[in-house]
Amino acid sequence: AQSVTQLDSQVPVFEEAPVELRCNYSSSVSVYLFWYVQYPNQGLQLLLKYLSGSTLVKGINGFEAEFNKSQTSFHLRKPSVHISDTAEYFCAVSVRWEYGNKLVFGAGTILRVKS
Amino acid sequence: DGGITQSPKYLFRKEGQNVTLSCEQNLNHDAMYWYRQDPGQGLRLIYYSQIVNDFQKGDIAEGYSVSREKKESFPLTVTSAQKNPTAFYLCASSIPQGGNYGYTFGSGTRLTVV
Secondary structure, X not given: OOEEEEOOOEEEEXXXXXXXXXXXXXXXXXXXXXXXXXXXXXXXXXXXXXXXXXXXXXXXXXXXXEEEOOOOEEEEEEOOOOHHHOEEEEEEEEEEEOOEEEEEEOOOEEEEEEO | OOXXXXXXXXXXXXXXXXXXXXXXXXXXXXXXXXXXXXXOOOEEEEEEEEEOOEEEEOOOOOOEEEOOOEOXXXXXXXXXXXXXXXXXXXXXXXXXXXXXXXXXXXXXXXXXXX
16 A cells, blocks of 8 residues: 655744655655645645656745655755744655545644744 | 635534535536545545546545535535544545646635534
8 A cells, every 4th residue: 555654743943944854655656746735724735746757846935855766755845944834744645546546645744933 | 716615614513413515616627525634644535526426435434425416516514423523624626637646725624513
């Protein structure tokens, strides 16, 4: 079964510091990977996605992620965070099921940016 | 602008009541989804519809029901059989095989049992 593991439930960081949110997936087939952000009491917004090609993917709000097939990881990074980046971040992987493809989400990582 | 509209934003349910959460999209997407979100548990799939008049149970369908009479609409009913309905509910939509391209989400409905 394909699954997603987000290794940290919460990540506290000071403003303007770099941050990495970790995501590992289990899969033996081609993967499509996604990062979403959720602000309090809102829906999920797509940050970036890896479908194929370059393993370094750039997204919105200055975030980027690197697909590492050998380590089955898709970690999210930002070189300098802002207070406004405080939110919950979800990693997701596309899996095949009997009705086509669906997204399976990790448990989420809460990023807390402190001043 | 195209998007997904969920209503209401907040909903309170008494014990034993059925309630219906609305989800409407104008993205012309074929596939629609309902997820339940609880703290620390990520998103769990309740129901999925890939075409009008067809839908499938997800991982936690017990106590929920859906209909898909129109492409634009995918309402979710939380029945009295759902023993712990307090949660944040998210609706999403996508093109076919949307798992390969990502979903568009609504802003959610927070349901509380009172």
